[in-house]
Amino acid sequence: MNSFKASNCSSPLVRFLSSHGRIASPRPGILGFFTPRSRLFSANTAGPSSHTFMEVLKAVLKQASATNERVAIRAEQKSYSYLQLGASALNVSNLLRNKDVKGTDGMRYLDGAQVGIVAKPSAEFVAGILGTWLCGGVAVPLALSYPEAELLHVMNDSDISMILSTQEHQQLLENVASKCSAHLSLIPAVTSMEQSGSTADNLVAKLIGEIEDSRVAEGDDPALILYTSGTTGKPKGVVHTHKSIISQVQILTEAWEYTCSDQLLHCLPLHHVHGLFNALLAPLYAGAVVEFMPKFSVRGVWQRWRESYPKDGSIVDGAITLFTGVPTMYARLLQGYETMDSDLQVASASAASKLRLMMCGSSALPYPVLKQWEEITGHRLLERYGMTEFVMALSNPLHGTRKGATVGNPLPRVEVKIIPEDGSGAGTTEVGELCVRSPSLFKEYWKQPKITKESFIDGGFFKTGDTVTVDEDGYYIILGRTNADIMKVGGYKLSALEIESVLLEHEVVSECCVLGLPDKDYGEVVCAIIVPQADAKRRSEQELKPAISLEELQSWSKEKLAPYKIPSKLFLWDSLPRNAMGKVNKKELKKLLGQ
Numbered sequence: 001m002n003s004f005k006a007s008n009c010s011s012p013l014v015r016f017l018s019s020h021g022r023i024a025s026p027r028p029g030i031l032g033f034f035t036p037r038s039r040l041f042s043a044n045t046a047g048p049s050s051h052t053f054m055e056v057l058k059a060v061l062k063q064a065s066a067t068n069e070r071v072a073i074r075a076e077q078k079s080y081s082y083l084q085l086g087a088s089a090l091n092v093s094n095l096l097r098n099k100d101v102k103g104t105d106g107m108r109y110l111d112g113a114q115v116g117i118v119a120k121p122s123a124e125f126v127a128g129i130l131g132t133w134l135c136g137g138v139a140v141p142l143a144l145s146y147p148e149a150e151l152l153h154v155m156n157d158s159d160i161s162m163i164l165s166t167q168e169h170q171q172l173l174e175n176v177a178s179k180c181s182a183h184l185s186l187i188p189a190v191t192s193m194e195q196s197g198s199t200a201d202n203l204v205a206k207l208i209g210e211i212e213d214s215r216v217a218e219g220d221d222p223a224l225i226l227y228t229s230g231t232t233g234k235p236k237g238v239v240h241t242h243k244s245i246i247s248q249v250q251i252l253t254e255a256w257e258y259t260c261s262d263q264l265l266h267c268l269p270l271h272h273v274h275g276l277f278n279a280l281l282a283p284l285y286a287g288a289v290v291e292f293m294p295k296f297s298v299r300g301v302w303q304r305w306r307e308s309y310p311k312d313g314s315i316v317d318g319a320i321t322l323f324t325g326v327p328t329m330y331a332r333l334l335q336g337y338e339t340m341d342s343d344l345q346v347a348s349a350s351a352a353s354k355l356r357l358m359m360c361g362s363s364a365l366p367y368p369v370l371k372q373w374e375e376i377t378g379h380r381l382l383e384r385y386g387m388t389e390f391v392m393a394l395s396n397p398l399h400g401t402r403k404g405a406t407v408g409n410p411l412p413r414v415e416v417k418i419i420p421e422d423g424s425g426a427g428t429t430e431v432g433e434l435c436v437r438s439p440s441l442f443k444e445y446w447k448q449p450k451i452t453k454e455s456f457i458d459g460g461f462f463k464t465g466d467t468v469t470v471d472e473d474g475y476y477i478i479l480g481r482t483n484a485d486i487m488k489v490g491g492y493k494l495s496a497l498e499i500e501s502v503l504l505e506h507e508v509v510s511e512c513c514v515l516g517l518p519d520k521d522y523g524e525v526v527c528a529i530i531v532p533q534a535d536a537k538r539r540s541e542q543e544l545k546p547a548i549s550l551e552e553l554q555s556w557s558k559e560k561l562a563p564y565k566i567p568s569k570l571f572l573w574d575s576l577p578r579n580a581m582g583k584v585n586k587k588e589l590k591k592l593l594g595q
């Protein structure tokens with residue numbers, strides 16, 4: 001498995017960083033440039049305060065020329081080079097600078113103004129972000145899937161004065177822009193490599209000149225506001241700086257050895273950290289290719305892998321090497337695999353096995369999914385843990401043992417400690433709240449100074465709100481959100497995630513969600529919501545009885561769970577309400593079911 005070809009292309013960023021003393025000399029021949037387990041970045045990779053993501057773009061552009069253009073983005077059968085992306089960023093920047101935001105004179109730089117970016121995953125979206133940074137603005141990526149009320153809430157909350165979108169959403173956004181007194185601009189279509197084989201010779205110099213000229217943002221200045229998914233409360237605006245962004249992409253590139261040989265198939269929304277950092281900014285930083293598949297399609301993903309690695313054993317140009325997804329995506333890919341005929345299964349499994357790396361996160365990866373995925377594709381999914389506020393903090397290793405039901409260890413330059421619930425102790429306890437300190441930490445919650453202050457403890461550690469523990473090998477285990485996944489039943493504190501993982505092993509269970517419902521005797525009781533497998537559901541409809549009864553579930557669970565962990569309430573549903581990241585809002589469900 002993992003027949004990853006070491007590339008002979010040189011990573012412009014590695015060269016750029018080498019020349020700036022931030023990275024050790026590359027050793028060619030080993031997975032691109034990185035030596036396994038070695039620490040290639042110096043301790044302070046965040047660099048000087050003026051180091052912004054635009055430096056990255058500049059480094060890439062420096063290496064590009066009209067004859068040697070490298071692909072940055074692929075979308076809808078078109079390819080866009082780093083140079084074309086840079087040229088478009090410049091167009092966007094000029095567009096924004098010439099806009100008269102406040103109804104008076106035009107302004108040269110945005111000076112930290114918020115720019116909403118609403119576009120499907122595309123070259124235009126990326127040009128929108130880079131163009132905003134180029135002229136000193138703060139990018140606020142927004143979801144196209146938001147209902148209008150939520151879009152308006154976020155736009156008003158983040159004080160957006162300008163919106164960047166594309167023609168296909170013009171009507172919707174004109175309406176929204178007028179309601180929040182923002183100015184709408186359309187991102188000009190990015191020229192693709194198919195439309196223009198080469199770019200004017202002088203463009204590279206011009207672009208670099210512009211970037212140098214545009215040193216309007218310093219490392220500590222805000223660059224990005226991302227809204228949390230709101231699983232535990234109202235979505236909050238999380239402000240990231242140029243420094244936190246560049247630190248994070250360096251951390252991920254180092255840990256997962258992203259290189260310019262990589263080609264990532266991207267099927268995630270871009271308004272959350274998983275899709276934006278892990279799957280877009282970090283690969284671009286490494287000089288890799290990001291291929292957008294804006295709507296995740298089970299059939300499309302399997303097909304793209306099969307096209308990459310045909311049955312004759314060849315590897316096509318543009319073969320996908322990286323994939324990252326949320327657990328429900330892998331569960332659906334497995335369901336899709338089950339429906340294939342045996343020839344297609346063989347071709348699909350063999351193609352998938354040839355990717356370099358497959359990663360998973362955003363919510364707990366059920367052990368049965370991990371196991372089945374490994375049986376079919378040979379890949380042990382690399383599970384990692386992150387949060388909007390610090391992007392990624394813990395990860396299973398690229399090399400070495402990846403342990404199921406754990407999220408590994410701290411990423412490079414990330415420090416963590418566990419604080420017991422009563423606040424005592426110096427951070428060495430078995431179970432408690434995870435606290436994180438990292439160069440990738442956010443600056444503040446937008447317009448929420450009190451909540452920002454309360455979220456940090458002494459020493460600048462951020463309180464995640466997640467309860468965790470560490471196993472005998474030092475691997476971290478996420479027990480869940482303290483206020484949504486940790487149930488208090490009698491005298492016990494139980495992890496809903498642990499019980500979900502066990503219930504998912506039952507043959508009738510396709511998806512499940514465990515939560516604590518209020519109870520006058522025990523404080524809370526364990527409640528399971530189960531979505532039965534399709535064939536179990538069909539059988540139950542024919543036989544006019546539930547796919548599984550509470551008694552059946554309890555008697556099966558006796559073998560696997562301590563008595564106080566066995567569900568005492570059961571609901572059978574057709575599906576679970578999930579958000580764009582595949583997460584279930586347990587607070588909402590508790591309200592609904594507790595009535």
Ligand SMILES: Nc1ncnc2c1ncn2[C@@H]1O[C@H](COP(=O)(O)OP(=O)(O)OP(=O)(O)O)[C@@H](O)[C@H]1O
Nearest residue numbers: 228229230231232362363364384385386387388478
């Ligand atoms: N591998 C993982 N295993 C278990 N949980 C995870 C994993 N990765 C992320 N999470 C969960 O996702 C949370 C971070 O997600 P995000 O920042 O989108 O916030 P949210 O919980 O969805 O929304 P909000 O902060 O608004 O409640 C983490 O705090 C953790 O609870």
